[in-house]
Amino acid sequence: MTYEERTREFKARIDAGDKVEASDWMPDQYREATLKFIEMHANSEIMGALPEREWIPRAPTLRRKLSLNAKVQDEVGHAQILYRIAEDLGKSREQMFDDLVNGRTKFHNVFHYPTKSWGDVAVIGWLIDGAALVTQHALLQSSYAPYVRAMRRICAEESLHLRHGEDLSLELANGTPAQREMFQDAVDRWWSPIMHFFGPPSKPDKDVLLYWGIKTKSNEELRQEFFTTYVPKLWDIGISVPDKQLRYDAAAGEWQWGDPGWDEFWEVVRGNGPMTQTRLAWRKAMWDNHAWLRDVFAGLPRAVA
């Protein structure tokens, strides 16, 4: 069979809902797209732990400190699971680290921003994790089986995070006028990064990830799902969203929203976000500080009988 024939057969398998295992034959384009996507996901989990981590020492109570600490540990754990899966697609973890800290690979735009108040921790925990969960739920139907199995576990942990984030948010929204204001301010600042998180409206027929079933929903479908779940919840507790054009069109069954502008998004994607270099420096410092452990693993002498 020629490469083209095998590729056609593979595509037919995917279209029929069949799942791909790491040991299966796959076209180069499938392998590359899956690796790139999962690597970016892994990068985002580990980089996403950093903005929240900054608030562990400043958490207002011991309980909040413990729960935030546990959540950050979960996010780092997700990165470990995902890097392992990416490695099986043919790229070493060292290379993935090197590409990340040198700006050759990406991580999600929302983790390039500063966290200015405890309100930001609430918004990240509820709305950004909520946005992530909307996209991650859609990945449970992915064509790459090892990814689906990882996502099952990750989604279960993420729904815990969502409750944690909603709990934090309600506490602030229900608190003193200053706490409420702090939460509203955080929503206002994070709204356009959240809109950017879903990506610009894209052409689904040109999306290689949709073509191969690695992703199963378009940017726009996911954004609409996010609005439907979270906007009414915010409005109901008297928290507004800084998009004057945002409204639900019952006749069309969809949300109309205002274009947040994409220049800032592209700048961030290029690695020029307000905190990009600081966070990458942190990532590098952690990696360097733990070099001794990798050395021990690599050179561990065998036990003498």
Add this chain to the structure above:
Amino acid sequence: MEVWEVFSRRTTDDPLVHVGAVKAPDLDMALLLAREAFLRHGEGVDCYVTQRGDLHRISMPQTLGRGTDKSYRRPDGYAKIGAKHKKMREEIAAKGLAIPGERPPTSRRSDG
């Protein structure tokens, strides 16, 4: 004769689960017996065997995750979150502070 532990997954989306063990003289026979013993009704999509001696176990002490209150690591630590939101929604509505605007049917929300 070796004891071989048998693992399988129900669908490709599921994790590998231990389903039992067989005794067999070699790998081919172990796979054959495992398939016949545990998967002949279509219980799973694949079948793995490994020699019992290659499995290593660690038992989890009772104190792990239980010595102190770690409910914040589990969903039940935030069990009443839906009720909390509902209560606040009612209070905000009573004060007339809810943001106006048409809402989609609640059945379409995805965080339930």
